Amino acid sequence: MDVKTLNPNLLTRLQLSYRQQPEHLSAMDSPFLRALAESDKRVLNHIFVEQRFEPGTILIQEGLPGEAMYLVRSGMLAIVKGDLDAPTILGYRGAGEIVGEMSLIDEHPSSASVIALEGAQVLQISRDNFQIFLANNLSAGQSLMKTLSLRLRESDNARRADLMIERQLALQVNTLKTRQQQLLEIQRLRHETRDFILHDLRSPVTSLTGFVDLLKIVLPEAVLQENQEILDMARASCDHLLEQVNSLLEITRLEAGELPLNLHPTLVPFMIDQTLSRIGMGKQSHTRLNLVFPPNLPAAQADSELLGRVIKNLLDNSFRHTPRGGSITISAELKEGMIQVEVADSGPTIPPDEREHLFERFAQRHSGAPPQRSAGLTLVFCRLAIEAHRGRIWIADGLNGQGVRFIFTLPVVANAE
Numbered sequence: 001m002d003v004k005t006l007n008p009n010l011l012t013r014l015q016l017s018y019r020q021q022p023e024h025l026s027a028m029d030s031p032f033l034r035a036l037a038e039s040d041k042r043v044l045n046h047i048f049v050e051q052r053f054e055p056g057t058i059l060i061q062e063g064l065p066g067e068a069m070y071l072v073r074s075g076m077l078a079i080v081k082g083d084l085d086a087p088t089i090l091g092y093r094g095a096g097e098i099v100g101e102m103s104l105i106d107e108h109p110s111s112a113s114v115i116a117l118e119g120a121q122v123l124q125i126s127r128d129n130f131q132i133f134l135a136n137n138l139s140a141g142q143s144l145m146k147t148l149s150l151r152l153r154e155s156d157n158a159r160r161a162d163l164m165i166e167r168q169l170a171l172q173v174n175t176l177k178t179r180q181q182q183l184l185e186i187q188r189l190r191h192e193t194r195d196f197i198l199h200d201l202r203s204p205v206t207s208l209t210g211f212v213d214l215l216k217i218v219l220p221e222a223v224l225q226e227n228q229e230i231l232d233m234a235r236a237s238c239d240h241l242l243e244q245v246n247s248l249l250e251i252t253r254l255e256a257g258e259l260p261l262n263l264h265p266t267l268v269p270f271m272i273d274q275t276l277s278r279i280g281m282g283k284q285s286h287t288r289l290n291l292v293f294p295p296n297l298p299a300a301q302a303d304s305e306l307l308g309r310v311i312k313n314l315l316d317n318s319f320r321h322t323p324r325g326g327s328i329t330i331s332a333e334l335k336e337g338m339i340q341v342e343v344a345d346s347g348p349t350i351p352p353d354e355r356e357h358l359f360e361r362f363a364q365r366h367s368g369a370p371p372q373r374s375a376g377l378t379l380v381f382c383r384l385a386i387e388a389h390r391g392r393i394w395i396a397d398g399l400n401g402q403g404v405r406f407i408f409t410l411p412v413v414a415n416a417e
Contacts (some may be wrong), residue, residue: 006056006084006115014078015055015117018092033098036071037216039137041224044217047129053116058084059099060114066103068124072096073218075120081112092117096210104130123217164258201245209238247377254384261306261388265299265413268332268339275308279315286324292331300339300410306385307410313378314343314406321347322403329399338391338409346403355395359383382408 006014036044048071053059059070062081070077076094080087090112093099103110104127125133212235216224224231253259272291300307311330318328326346333340350358358379386393386408393408 004058004061005054006058008056010085010087011056011115011117014080014087014089014115017089018076018078018117033071033096033210033213037213041217041221043133047125047133048123049125051122051124053120053122055116055118057116057120058113059116059120059122060103060110060112062111062113063109065107066100066110066127068126069098069100069104069130070114071098071123071125071214071217073121073123073214075116075118075122077120078115078117079112080115084113087113094207096207096214101130160258160260202242202249205238205242205245209235209242212238244377247381251377251381251384254381254388259388261303263301263303263389266302266304266307267299268297268302268341268410269293271302271304271308272311272330272332275311276315278308279312287319287322288327290327290329292329294333297332297339298334299413301413302389302410307389310382310385310408311341311343313382317378318343318345318347318406321345323347326403334412335409337412339412340407340409342405342407344399344403344405346398348403349398350395350404358395359393382406386410 050073053075059077060066072093072095074095076092077099078092079090079099081090082088093114099114100110212231216231219227250259269291276289315328315330322328322345328346329342329344331342331344359382360380383393389410391409391411393406396405396407398404
């Protein structure tokens with residue numbers, strides 16, 4: 001590939017534009033990068049070629065066939081579209097991120113150009129090696145599809161948010177001026193809060209996740225083995241923090257009615273079994289897990305993915321507060337025309353006057369006693385998700401007067417037998 005460089009004046013403008021961005025990195029947690037990190041290092045050493053590009057070097061040019069994919073080790077790349085004399089900046093890619101994979105997959109010309117803004121050190125994989133790697137690593141190919149799916153979902157969510165804003169503004173045109181100003185101010189504050197979460201919190205966390213995976217790729221094998229436990233702990237901590245940030249973001253969207261539900265007939269026992277298998281909670285050795293479901297329980301009208309996260313949050317809370325040798329019971333029954341699900345544990349009790357407050361944001365106990373349970377934002381998410389299903393959630397006394405029961409209801413599928 002002939003190395004092409006950008007006009008120095010244009011490079012200067014791109015560098016200046018990058019420095020003026022409030023958030024330089026926008027890394028996204030990449031299942032494909034994680035799959036690379038877990039691959040055989042001997043294979044990675046064979047397929048990757050380390051290269052360094054000076055500022056202004058054009059790694060990928062729009063309209064030309066893609067020849068390679070690049071994993072950024074250091075430096076910063078700009079993604080631009082259109083005439084290189086006056087391009088449109090689409091974004092930036094930094095350490096721990098991947099560029100160029102799309103044109104290797106669909107074999108179409110590159111849809112954008114990639115330019116080194118700073119001295120960039122990258123790991124390059126050619127088209128042939130990329131195809132060979134995917135052919136011999138099915139899980140990596142599946143992870144790559146997940147990465148692309150995540151990007152498409154984020155683009156679709158952004159488009160849906162824009163449409164929602166347009167509809168809201170259209171409805172406000174005929175209202176009184178003072179009322180319109182109030183609504184616009186509330187909307188502005190809500191979106192500023194969401195943007196803060198999305199850019200100022202989520203982006204650095206996902207960048208840290210990418211850095212940890214990058215270390216697993218580039219560290220010598222001996223050093224990697226000595227520090228494997230530390231890297232695994234760092235990765236787990238990043239995953240937990242990212243989950244908390246995403247929960248806060250989704251709570252904001254649920255409160256604003258901007259999180260659409262994918263409702264369909266859902267067999268609650270099957271959904272719970274799938275959730276347990278996916279998160280591995282049934283393997284907790286110190287706690288007994290009991291499942292109690294009646295036969296022929298009708299299907300609930302629910303978003304199974306969102307409902308699975310509600311179950312996961314409740315189980316997380318119960319496992320965290322149930323002592324060794326205790327038990328957790330998950331049950332479901334048809335009651336008063338609704339599916340009623342209970343998660344009961346043998347952990348510490350919650351005073352009746354404290355229970356409702358646990359489903360509120362920034363809830364604090366007022367009894368003066370040290371808190372026995374702390375659920376963070378998880379119970380807030382559970383309440384909003386269940387209410388979005390037109391159900392309700394509450395806390396009751398535990399079985400036989402021990403522990404507590406988290407109970408929620410779901411509507412039954414219309415005309416269900």
